[in-house]
Amino acid sequence: NYLEFDDNVSDYDELEDDHNEELLESRGFMKDHCFREGSPRYAVKLLRGDLDSDTKREAALDLAIEAKFLATLSHPNVIKQRGTSGVPGHSQFFIILDKLNITLTEKRMAWREQKMKAKSGPFGLRKDRALLKTLWEERLTAAYDVARALKYLHENNIVYRDLKPDNCGFDIRNDVKVFDFGLAKELTERDRVGLDQYKASGLTGSRRYMAPEVVLCKPYGLSVDVFSFGIFLWELLAMKEPFEDYDVHKHARLVVKKGQRPMMKAYWPQYVKRLLESCWATNPRARPTFAEIYQMIKNFPELRTSSLTMTERTRMLMDRSVASLYQDAKENRST
Structure with a gap:
């Protein structure tokens, strides 16, 4: 029913460096890979624990769909998925994303x-x-x-x-x-x-x-x-x-x-x-x-007249994206 629709409620928790540090430390991947020189690099997205069973089922499906798309997408203006854990569609499934400020x-x-x-x-x-x-x-x-x-x-x-x-x-x-x-x-x-x-x-x-x-x-x-x-x-x-x-x-x-x-x-x-x-x-x-x-x-x-034109900005973002892929490959070889 449209009249009952609420667009202001999230079914997810996004764990960053400033809350639930014990959970972050308990994840082996997070402990070893998600911090660079002490600063958090990634965020973990998982289901909230207070959802009812029907909402949790729908939210788990949405999160699985998100993971499926992000695994195949690669663009400088699309968030990058760094990893997943668990079974897609399960309530304990989570994804690891680049952290946004x-x-x-x-x-x-x-x-x-x-x-x-x-x-x-x-x-x-x-x-x-x-x-x-x-x-x-x-x-x-x-x-x-x-x-x-x-x-x-x-x-x-x-x-x-x-x-x-x-x-x-x-x-x-x-x-x-x-x-x-x-x-x-x-x-x-x-x-x-x-x-x-x-x-x-x-x-x-x-x-x-x-x-x-x-x-x-x-x-x-x-x-x-x-x-x-x-x-x-x-x-x-x-x-x-x-x-x-x-x-x-x-x-x-x-x-x-x-x-x-x-x-x-x-x-x-x-x-x-x-x-x-x-x-x-x-x-x-x-x-x-x-x-x-x-x-x-x-x-x-x-x-067109700003200090950095949109063509130059596009080129810069593409260069950064390529550099990021190179850095990922380098880190994967070292682990």
Whole structure:
């Protein structure tokens, strides 16, 4: 039932260096491999212990699906899976991932605080326009990285289905990574019922970012991620939660049925507004592909003239990815 849907509860614990250290120390792999010069390198994702049996069964399946996808995916903006333990689908199964420092939601709140300070300027005298420009470019760059990740997934016929800032984070190099693939699905010809339309479960994802066709349990395809990206991008630029005062009833009535969308700031560039409007179009066929979104953002004037162009950033991320693979191989040979 859509009206009972809750998108704010996680079924997983993510163990890092700052809690449950005894459990971390008890894992042989974690003890030997997950710390470099005393700093944690990885995080462990496993099921929470307080779940009821039905929820635990569903969450275990989601975690097994996530492990399956991450074992085959390789992209600079997708979280890297370093290992697994246990039997997939079992309540004790867990996966080991690269540790991220901060989620995009947390970063969005930090950006908002920085913007408030920049608007008052030093000593409250005038706006810090250089900082405001930097913050805008940082948000667009984060969106660009996420678009690159989704472009890669869609090229492999994978629909992500849960795009939101909570599922993206920054690593130690400040690169954006998409994580949490428990709701991802590979689209196959067997399930196709039309052009970019497949038989798939409805009410899948997080309500605020969910495409109308998913809420209404209609066939859907890759374009549902594009809709989510539109809401996601608006959140990064506005630096506030979309539909924050909407309960499920209001969201269903105004957003899903009547096509209401978040309000855009008057001063946002027209090319940004056009991208948002095309992404969250009610008609799935009117939405752009991520290949198109990637090119649009790449060619935004702010990013073409920034200190590091998007082409240079892409090359840098690819170089880092190759270096990481080389380092992994080197460490595996030494163990």
